[in-house]
Amino acid sequence: MTTQPDLIDTRTSPSGPTVQAPGWLSPPDHRALPTSLWAPSVHRDDDGVVRIGGVDVVALADRFGTPAYLFDEEAFRQQCELFRDAFQDVDVHYAAKAFLCKAVVRHVADTGLFLDVCTEGEVEVALAAGFPPGRMLLHGNNKSDRELELALTLDIRRVVVDSFDEIERLTALARRLGKRPGVLLRATVGVRSDAHDHNATAHEDQKFGFSVSAGEVHEAVRRVLAADVLDLRGLHSHIGSQILDSSGFEISARRAIGVLAELAAEHNRELPELNLGGGFGIAYTSKDHPLGPAALAAAIRAAVQEESSRLGLTPPRLAIEPGRAITGQAGCTLYRVGTVKPRQGLRTYVAVDGGMSDNIRPALFGADYTVTVGNRVSTAEQVLVRVVGRHCDAGDIVVRDAYLPGDVRVGDLLVVAATGAYCRSLSSNFNHTPRPPVIGIANGVARELIRRETVADLLALDVG
DSSP states (O other): OOOOOOOOOGGGOTTSOOOOOOTTOOOOOTTSOOTTTSOTTOEEOTTSBEEETTEEHHHHHHHHOSSEEEEEHHHHHHHHHHHHHHTTTSEEEEEGGGOOOHHHHHHHHHTTOEEEEOSHHHHHHHHHTTOOGGGEEEOOSSOOHHHHHHHHHHTOSEEEEOOHHHHHHHHHHHHHHTOOOEEEEEEEOOOOOSSOGGGBOSSSSSSSSEETTTTHHHHHHHHHHHHOOSEEEEEEOOOBSSBOSSHHHHHHHHHHHHHHHHHHHHHSOOOOEEEOOOOBOOOSSTTOOOOOHHHHHHHHHHHHHHHHHHHTOOOOEEEEOOSHHHHGGGEEEEEEEEEEEEETTTEEEEEESOOTTTOOHHHHHOOOOOEEEOBOOOOSOEEEEEEEOSSSOTTOEEEEEEEEETTOOTTOEEEESSOSSSSSTTOOOGGGOOOOOEEEEETTEEEEEEOOOOHHHHHHHOOO
């Protein structure tokens, strides 16, 4: 019989082996910024200062403080236009959950896109910015009666129905209000995206939609048609998030077309619409190589046309819901370094004045990011670092593995790329930390889109 020896984690022992960076990560040239990871306007001046939209980050830090979300408004508009033009025969809905404020809503409206919302709050922000309800689509796996009633009274264009319970509640509301809302049924088509478990949404063991394999979609259609108060327009299928190629969307489209063919045969009518959701990925680091809008559009359109033709269906009107792919690289986050701790034989820990309260994605999904020193040039050798936050939690990591100049020091400004999606939206007041502002930048002018929260804001909510 042997005994279990004491377990020593040599990664934390100074006498143990040096921690290695991931295989894909190599020391960058900090004189240049990879164009695939940043908004087109982001560049570094000869003095090493990073500029976004023509404004340098040192000036932004002095004026607005740190941490701060920096948002290139022109980059956002350009991405809206790229998707609109690539998917010109498709209804493109910007997914508000990625990042929403009134300025964003106005850009979405100006570029001719539709809007995907999923709560009363998102609806109200859109309304406050003047967005027409007739160009909105309402999501949600557990919509409240208030949200459903709002959708009907405002004549929101489409409601994505997610459960049998919702069919019953929406039917009752439609009868009471004398409305006939256009609805899509969310179908779980059995495609698992190559994504984190929390981002995969079209396999059986998760909370969204009606199962195709279990026959739930067919039963949902029967109930909607029998009630005869909901205008059934078609199906909705969303397979996940941060998907870098087109294969999953093509498979999902083919399976959904197959379901539409089965429904046409059973009910002697073709449903005219198919919404393939969103989930189009972006580059967060040099290891990410996403397809652009034009390539995605061509692949999806070809799959739908081919499968519809094979099954003898009229190709349905398509819709998509890009969020991250529009807003992700329009945003970056500006931090100031507060402490630097070299760990002999391991790495250097660089702590900034934000953290998991303004970007929960590294802790929640293990997400990777790209970071650079934004306020100066350095010729020092690059060293492996972990950028961490200021919160009382060991999982408070901003960038898990990165190379920064070995002379990184207190007071330096760090800029983290591609934080325009799901950072402000998922932000919190952990440790009673006020949330950062969102600073919109366009044509060399910076303005507050969302002001910085204050401790007074937090206390105003505390009525105890």
